[in-house]
Structures are given as C-alpha cells and as structure tokens.
Amino acid sequence: MVHPPKPPAGPTPAQRPVPTSADVARLAGVSRATVSYVLNDARAVRISEPTRRRVRAAAEELGYVPHAAARSLRSGHSRMVLVPAPAASTGFLYHRFFAELQAALGRLDYTVVQYGGGGLRGDEAARAWAELRPVAVLVPGGGLGPRGVAVLRRAGVRAVVTLGPERVEGAHALLMDHERVGRAAGEHLLARGRRAVGVVLPGEPGLEIFSAPRLAGVRHALAGSGATVTELPLPYEEEAAAALAGRWRSLGLDAVFAYNDEYAMLLMRALQDEGVSVPGRTAVVGADDLVLGRLLRPRLTTVHLELPSARDLAALVDRAVSEPGRGPQTHDVLGARVVHRASS
C-alpha cells in the first residue's frame, strides 16, 4: 500500500479525536490496564463489579471501539485470512463457494478479507498482501509463483493455500484439475460416437487458466481415437455466436464442448437459429450444471463440478495455521461427472 506524503485530509473541521482506551480509563477513573481487562473479559484477574460497570459505561458514552491494528501489533498475531480477488469474473459457482467459505471460516473465528489487487501482478501482489500480515492467504486461480509464496512465508503468513489448476512450490494446494472437466466431456462425446469435436475458448480475458486445461482434457480423452479437436474462440455475445453458427457447416463438426453452460446455451441457441439440429447434427455439452441449462430444448448435457466443501477447506486452513511445521499438502478436490441430458 503506497502512502502519499501527506494525510488525505484538507483542513480538519474541528473533528473530535477518536477515543482511545486511555480516554475511557480517564473517564472511568481507572488505569488503561483495567480498561483492557474489563473490555476483554480477562479471566486471569478479578475486577470488582462496580469498576467493571464504570468502565463499560465510560466506553459506551465515548463510543469507544478498539483499534484492531494496534491490538494485533501488540499481540503479534491476527486472525485475518486474506483472499485476493480473482482476476477474471469467475461466475456463479465461485461466488457461492466463496460465500460459504467465508461463513465457515467465520465460524472458526477467522476474519475473511477479500483484497482487491488493483492491477498488481505476481510478486508485487504478494508483497502487498504480505504487508497486511494475514495469518493465512487463499489464492484462487493462478497468479502466484514460488517467489510470491516465499515472500508471504517470510512475512509470517502461516498458511498459503492455492485453489486452482496448478500446484505452486511451497504452498498447500487445493488442486482443481480442470483437465478432468474436459476429459469427462471428451469421453462422453466419444462414447456417443462423435468424431469431430469443437471446443469453445472464451474470448474474455483471464479465463485461460480454466479454458486451457479443459481443452487439454478433451484432447487427452480423444487421443488415439482418430477423433479431431477444433478450437473455437468465442466472445460472450449474441452476434459472435451467430457468426460462428453461420460458418458451422463448413467446420464439419459433429459435437462441441462449450467451456461452460453459459457459452453452451449461447451457441446452442445460435445453432438452432441457423437450422443446425441438436443433437442430431451436432451434440452440445456445457459445464457447471447451472439452472440455466434447463431453459432450452433439448436440455443441455453438462459436466457437473464437485467443489470441495467449504467447511473442509476452512478446517484445512485452520489446521495449517496451527501446525505450520508440516509440509505443504496437496489435495485433489475437483470432481467432474457428466450429467447426460438431451443435447448429446
């Protein structure tokens, strides 16, 4: 965090200063130590009930709120779990997962903070995170290298956990191997007798981390079968989908794996408008198993993703924090199975 040389204020307009524990002590007629004991319910020392009351009343009257930074500076640790905001818009599944994770960590008394990197990359970003001295960092997607991990560890971060397709040296990994998603789709299409498979690659930046392994998975599934793979770049726009559908016959494809349900639906609609029958002429498979996929007919075949339980992940973080001695663990957590509906 870069600071300008001057405080951000103009002329401060006679604003009352923020009350500190010393102010509370003064008002209650006790020492700062007593204030601390009372407000933190310290069990080691006995404070008389009248004193407690006086302190509480004084704090209330002044609107005193403790200063988290000062407290954690003094105590030498914090319960902050930092989660950098993912670079790209990651869709509904991620948001739900993140919300659940937040709740689960909250139940373990951690404070989850999502940090908006603001264009920093790689080691720069890691430095910015390290300045906040979180007890744990959870990095979704890619973007953290071994150097970054080292910076964080050096700054006292007890647990560095990556969530994504790649493992990173020195960090715990919740490996979400998206190749499996593509593989499941590819195997399914092969089993259905398809031989010329298109794979949609989203035009939106930042999705390569997911789309590349999914594509690789399809290739892997089809390797040695004689079936072909064709890459189909596609921005998420109606016109782009129509254009792709317009040249569909010339592509000679009998199936398409469309990255996810949203792209799949967009493309399927465009294909139908173009008179390409689904699944007759072309099978369509999406991923993520969204409600969305049941809107069109035929209903969309999709790859259902099984994300790790948020509670388990929270427990993993907690364990890693309390026992930083153990080496980084890798857990393979992404389940992928085809839900066969009518579009394939």
Added chain:
Amino acid sequence: MVHPPKPPAGPTPAQRPVPTSADVARLAGVSRATVSYVLNDARAVRISEPTRRRVRAAAEELGYVPHAAARSLRSGHSRMVLVPAPAASTGFLYHRFFAELQAALGRLDYTVVQYGGGGLRGDEAARAWAELRPVAVLVPGGGLGPRGVAVLRRAGVRAVVTLGPERVEGAHALLMDHERVGRAAGEHLLARGRRAVGVVLPGEPGLEIFSAPRLAGVRHALAGSGATVTELPLPYEEEAAAALAGRWRSLGLDAVFAYNDEYAMLLMRALQDEGVSVPGRTAVVGADDLVLGRLLRPRLTTVHLELPSARDLAALVDRAVSEPGRGPQTHDVLGARVVHRASS
C-alpha cells in the same frame, strides 16, 4: 474481531522471526530512520547513493516487507476503503460493478477490502468494521442504521456511503431506487393493454431489499388504472416454476413482471411448457438486461438498469474523504428504462 486468549500456534517450529526495519538497519549498518527514509523515498532528506544501495540490498536479502498496521498506526491514517460483503447473492450486475469500482479506487491509490461480515448484523457489524479504522466505508444493500453510521464516524471513518434503496441518516447515499424498475415495467405493461399483472417475489432470502420496492413500483404504476397486482412467490428452481405455471390459468393473469431476467426466463420456459402462449396470453417482463434474455423465443422484454459509473463513485468517495466537512450528499443514481423485445 474477537481474539482467543492464546495465539493460534502450537509449538512454533524454529521459525525465523519476521524481519523488521531494525533488522534491515542492523544489516546495512545504519539507523532505522535511514531505512525508513530510503524505503519510502523521502524527499525531505538527502541520503547518499551508496547508503541507499546498502539499505536496499539489506532489505532485499532479508525479504523485508513493511508492516502495514504499524505504519498506519504511526501515521494516523490509512487508505483502506471497506466494502462489507452483501448479505445475499447479488448477481452478475453487482459483481461487475464491484470489480470496476475496485479498479477505479485503486487508481486513486485506495486499497479496497471486502469484509465478510460473518453473520454479524446492524450495529454489531458496524463495530467490527470500525475496528479496522478504514478511511471510508461503502455499504451495499441495507443493513446499516443511523446508529451504525454514528459508530463509524466516531471511529474516524471520513466517508460513509450507502448504495441501495434506502437513505440512512448521516451517511452519503447513492440512492438506487428500485421502485423505478417496477414502475417502468408496470407502465410498460399497462401501455400494452395488460390489466392483471403478476409480480414474482424470489424465494431466496435477502432479496427482499430489492424485490419489495420493485413490487411497490408496479403497484404505483398501476394505481388508479383498475389493473390488479398479484404477488407470486417463486424459488429459483425448475420444479417451482413448473408448479406455478401449472396453476397459471386459474390465476387469470395476462402479464407478469418476474423480478429479473433469470426468474423471468425460468418462468417463461415453464409457461411455454404448459402451453401458455407468450406474449399472446401472458406478457413476460424481466430486469437487468442480461445476455441470458436473448436465449429463448420470444426474446425477453426487460428493464435495463443504469448503474452509476464506477469512476464517478470513486471520485465521490475521494471527495468525501478529503472534505469531511460538507454534509452528507444524496445522489439519485439508478436509471431504469424498458427494452422492448418480443415477450410483451
């Protein structure tokens, strides 16, 4: 933030302590002051180039990263903008808006932090936010009362801005009046000759802040026209939509405003499956103008929302921070206009 009496650690496994500026000073053979000057590029003092180099090298070697909390404790201010995570899942529009806002504030050198409330409500939550001593707080949705605002101000927060349907005493407000969304839909349906309008109310918790004013807007638009309004609770599930469609004829409705595009699409699909013609027998109107709405035929009529520009909001925050003297401003920022397509 509640702290457990003990640090989270088990037995610390001979971990090297986190390097401080004093360590850097020692290694470079200079004082801590000099380290601070060099690493912050202090322009007031001149440090010789060899010294600068020695300090930089020492910092590099130790992997030194400054401690943000200590720094802001000392300097008495921070550039942190706190954005509490919204209670309910708020959809694509909000996420895009939030991402843009983050980028815009980042360009003004603020650090945006999204804070996971973790089940705290009202004044409790405000206290938790205040402990972090942010320079500004942006509260989406409802959930902050006048008391909460007072707590924040008392803790030195220079700008409290609410984004949502309600104004809050003492805070700047970016008023997003969702009644307008319902009103636009209602007026449109009335103009198309519809007289019996259903309004979908999402079954998912937390969306009442938006759905209630949207419903009120429809009522408002239809008041005095003789047209009727029927409330239609609907969870976001295929089966629920089918059930609702199953008793559609008995409801005697000739139009429905479906909260947003997602619910609209779900319901429209169910209506079509039930043989209810759209727009012939029933007109359907959504909101949010998502790409999704173009998937089914007829294409979905929708209410397009114009959110405030993220850059403008960032500028507003910046101004409020630098001039806390001026009283709280209210800006009316939500634009709503009907995009007429084929479903109505």
Added chain:
DNA sequence: TTGAAAGCGCTACCAA
C-alpha cells in the same frame, strides 16, 4: 484488586 511501564514496528521531528 489495581496501576505503572515496557514494547509490538514504524515514521518523523530534532540534534549532531
């Protein structure tokens, strides 16, 4: 039962 005081890591004022 309460108070005095040290010190967490950092910046900035004043002196050398």
Added chain:
DNA sequence: TTGGTAGCGCTTTCAA
C-alpha cells in the same frame, strides 16, 4: 547526511 528518540493504541507482566 545520518542517528537518537518519542509516540501511535494496545496488552500483559510485575509490583503494590
């Protein structure tokens, strides 16, 4: 050009 040092707000040990 560099160093000594006070102090931000808080907790906690040691004394009283």
